[in-house]
Amino acid sequence: MSLFETDTNVFENERALMEEWVPDRLPEREPELEEIAKSFRTTIRSGIEPKNVLISGKTGQGKTVTARVVLKELHNYCQEKDIDLRTFEVSLKDVNTAYQSVGKILTEIEPETTERPKGLSLTDLNERMFRRLDEIGGYIVFFLDEIDNLGSDDDLLYQLPRARSNGKITNAHLSIIGISNDLQFKQDLSAKTKDSLYENEVHFDPYDADELRSILYDRVETAFKPGAVDDGVVGLAAAWTAKDTGSARQAIRLLHEAGDIACVEGSDIVTEAHLDNARDELEEVNIVNKLKDLTINDQALLMALAILESRGDTPARTKEVYSEYKRVADAIGTNQLTSRSIRDKLTNLDTYNLAMTHKRKGGVQGGDYYLSELRVNLDSLLEGFEHVEDFDGIVQDVDTFSRQSTLS
Numbered sequence: 001m002s003l004f005e006t007d008t009n010v011f012e013n014e015r016a017l018m019e020e021w022v023p024d025r026l027p028e029r030e031p032e033l034e035e036i037a038k039s040f041r042t043t044i045r046s047g048i049e050p051k052n053v054l055i056s057g058k059t060g061q062g063k064t065v066t067a068r069v070v071l072k073e074l075h076n077y078c079q080e081k082d083i084d085l086r087t088f089e090v091s092l093k094d095v096n097t098a099y100q101s102v103g104k105i106l107t108e109i110e111p112e113t114t115e116r117p118k119g120l121s122l123t124d125l126n127e128r129m130f131r132r133l134d135e136i137g138g139y140i141v142f143f144l145d146e147i148d149n150l151g152s153d154d155d156l157l158y159q160l161p162r163a164r165s166n167g168k169i170t171n172a173h174l175s176i177i178g179i180s181n182d183l184q185f186k187q188d189l190s191a192k193t194k195d196s197l198y199e200n201e202v203h204f205d206p207y208d209a210d211e212l213r214s215i216l217y218d219r220v221e222t223a224f225k226p227g228a229v230d231d232g233v234v235g236l237a238a239a240w241t242a243k244d245t246g247s248a249r250q251a252i253r254l255l256h257e258a259g260d261i262a263c264v265e266g267s268d269i270v271t272e273a274h275l276d277n278a279r280d281e282l283e284e285v286n287i288v289n290k291l292k293d294l295t296i297n298d299q300a301l302l303m304a305l306a307i308l309e310s311r312g313d314t315p316a317r318t319k320e321v322y323s324e325y326k327r328v329a330d331a332i333g334t335n336q337l338t339s340r341s342i343r344d345k346l347t348n349l350d351t352y353n354l355a356m357t358h359k360r361k362g363g364v365q366g367g368d369y370y371l372s373e374l375r376v377n378l379d380s381l382l383e384g385f386e387h388v389e390d391f392d393g394i395v396q397d398v399d400t401f402s403r404q405s406t407l408s
């Protein structure tokens, strides 16, 4: 048999398990849908500018898909009623300055611009953006994903919603739906940005087991053949995921993987045993893939966090992470990074969902400081490190390595 064929096929519509698939219904997110839609009701009714919305919550909680569903409906409704409204979705995942973000926005609003512009001043770039937006005119809604990447370089988030009242545009009404995974993000914003961005704030709490179960049942009905998923599989997948991250993405992937394993094994039914295997596969594959994507210095930094976590010393301040990192870098024989570059590197680990770093206010005495911790299960991470050659010596005996640090 070909490498690509399987004996059975438990799927009716496998595409419905892919990340980009937008479901017709969003079980368990009706209140959030309603809350976001509310911001546009006054616009539809009376032509008043839409309120800006800031959506926050951890990864996999349906923030993006909920915003997309609202915007799609809004777009369709406005077309039907002949209301001049455009929406632009811009992911700020790979940008971290205002300059890069404006460049990214230009690639969305100027069809002729395919690459982010370089060599202009930020002022010129801003002017070009507002000129173009004014040409487009009407109501313009920016859906900005991962706005936390802008950090404190947040002027854009103030300029866009205030563009009309500040006289930068006259023909268009701009508003923002922003999404942030970083729950501390609000604290980092300047007061004026916070004011304009947080007109309507919608927080997405992690799904619990019951909520995940209802999301998964819905998805199973579309994606799998009738009766192809054993009783108990959905409940188990929901329970495991709720205990771990509460992420719908993780739960859906788990079911997909279990279905794939069932097909490879020639079973017409996805069983709890398939789910069990899927869980093992996914956890390890996920972490190993991410680790392999990292530079050796990023890996060393992550290992430093793992050691701190194994001692119960997380969340840890940057200087503590740095001192542990130096020991790890020494042990694996790599050139050390400077303490200054550590914070950026920690932010990078954040984007891989391996670690998270939050800024904290330092109070009267000191300046702001940062706290970092792992975002993945410690044991799974250490198992993942077993597949990364340079770390053999440390992974074999993390406890000893960790104790040496407290002695030195």
Ligand SMILES: Nc1ncnc2c1ncn2[C@@H]1O[C@H](COP(=O)(O)OP(=O)(O)OP(=O)(O)O)[C@@H](O)[C@H]1O
Pocket (backbone or CB within 6 Å): 018, 019, 020, 021, 022, 023, 025, 026, 027, 028, 029, 057, 058, 059, 060, 061, 062, 063, 064, 065, 066, 181, 215, 248, 249, 252
């Ligand atoms: N309530 C829900 N009903 C159906 N599917 C859902 C629901 N919530 C999330 N999903 C699905 O889970 C996956 C992740 O959702 P989404 O990308 O919207 O999460 P997110 O909170 O934006 O995550 P991230 O911050 O990592 O981008 C998608 O496949 C989405 O369709």
